[in-house]
Amino acid sequence: MSSLTPCPQCSAGIVRDGRYAVWCPSCEWNLGADSPGRRSLGAVLADRLTAGQHARVLRRGAALQGGGLSRTAAMLLAALIHLVTAGCVVAAVTVVVAVPNIVGVLAAVLLLGTAWLMRPRLGRLPAGRHLLGRDRAPRLFGLLDRIGAEVGAPPVDVVLVLPEHNAAYGRIGLRGRRTLFLGAPLWAVLGPQEKVALLAHELSHSSNGDVRQGRLTGTAIGALEEVHEVVRAVARGGRDSAEATAQSFVAMLSLALAAAMWLAGLTLRMLGFLLLAVSMRAARQGEYVADERAARTASSEAAASMLDRLVTARVELGELSWLAASFGTSVWARLPEKHGQVPEHELERRRRLEARTQRHVFHSHPPIHLRVEFVRSLGHAAPVVELGEEEAAAVEAELAPRLAAIATALGEERREVSYA
Structure with a gap:
């Protein structure tokens, strides 16, 4: 049961419902995240950059294009990072030849270790029952082909x-297999045209100018993330060792290694900062391009509703496992019912909280509410690709074994934790 009560901050009437957080729509009291009155410099800068890009996107509308100078700059920086990796290998060989002693060997090992950390990681598809190929899901892949033809995706x-x-799209493995990652909880809460919008958006990432989807830039970002984690761990270990045994030779050696790693990683972190700065702008532009194609393919309203459910219908993995343990394979049918029972004041809280938490210079996606405004401004009333009842049922039948396997696995994991 819900009741009205005055807000302790502005005295406006707010809804009190024991199932959900209590907050004030008027002054956003108890909304969560950072308080709007105490915003950081980064949040202010992010808001200005986001607002400026969004205004340009609204002006250009359907003529929006991805890529541009930021994409080119990101690719050049990524190439430079991979050259550093190759340079470490060349330097290791040179050092061993020029300094044929233990010092040279240790230096070469350090250089080769750095090159190994920075190697391009192409990913690997898991061998499991959650994979679907064309032979086992012809109707699903037929739908993907129709949508791909509209958005220009292979x-x-x-x-x-x-x-x-x-949901996501990417090229995985040495052969670069084009892979669609489909989240079962999200798929379950979407209607037929919303599913078309989701698929159109994800497939558009193959050609929307999102530089992160390219192997050159994507592997460079991954390499820098690996180096950052290792450098931080070694530097922390060196400081801890030095503090624990300040007079020992091992402590001094650890501290020296930490300092060397910090200096070696400084240049890479600067390159990483620049790469993120230029690639995130292209990434956000790419999201708008993908949204435009989704709206054109499925209709503006379907795209807007799909984007809204990304936020309002989110189910965390812990809650999903509990539901799977309770309802078994029927959990996917219950998720839309569960979302439909959420009151509007809670849905609005989730929307505003998402907008606030995405306030970051390096966030790869524009805030959902701005993307919803954009797709609605396009005015695509009629869909180009329609998912009818018969086709939708056939697609669901092909996905059903995978969805059932996921629900079963989640339920079993939850029960094991409960009985442990």
């Missing part, structure tokens, strides 16, 4: 069904 090679409330 054919998908494989679909991987996941338990996360998300």
Whole structure:
């Protein structure tokens, strides 16, 4: 049961419902995240950059294009990072030849270790029951082909069904298999045209100017993330060792190694900062391009509703596992019912909280509410690709074994934790 009560900050009437957080829509009291009155410099800068880009996007509308100078700059920086990796290998060989003693060997090992950390990681598809190929899901892949033809995407090679409330597209492995990652909880709460919008958006990432989807830039970002984690761990270990045994030779050696790693990583961190700065702008532009194609393919309203459910219908993995343990394979049918029972004041809280938490210079996606405004401004009333009842049922039948397997696995994991 819900009741009205005055806000302790502005005295406006607010809804009190024991199932959800109490907050004030008027002054955003108890909304969460950072308080709007105490915003950081980064948040202010992020807001200005986001507002400026959004205004330009609204002006250009359907003529929006991805890429541009930021994409070119990101690719050049990524190439430089990979050259550093190759340079470490060349330097290791040179050092061993020029300094044929233990010092040279240790230096070469350090250089080769750095090159190994920075190696391009192409990913690997898991061998499991959650993969779908064309032979096992012809109707799903037929739908993907129709949507791909509209958005200019090449054919998908494989679909991987996941338990996360998300979806993604990428090229995986040495052969670069085009992979659609389909989150079961998100798929379950979407209507037919919303599903078309989701697929159109994800497939558009193959050609929307999102530089992160390219192997050159994507592997460079991954390499820098690995180096950053290792450098931080070594530097922390060196400081801890020095503090614990300040007079020992081992402590001094650890501290020296930490300092050397910090200096070696400084240049890479600066390159990483620049790469993120230029690639995030292209990434956000790419999201708008993908949204435009989704709206054109499925209709503006379907795209807007799909984007809104990304936020309002989110189910965390812990809650999903509890639901799977309670309802078994029927959990996917219950998720839309569960979302439909959420009151509007809670849905609005989730929307505003998402907008606030995405306030970051390096966030790769524009805030959802701005993306919803953009797709609605396009005015695409009629869909180009329609998912009818018969086709939708056939697609669901092909996905059903994978969805059931995920629900079963989540339920079993939850029960094991409960009985432990």
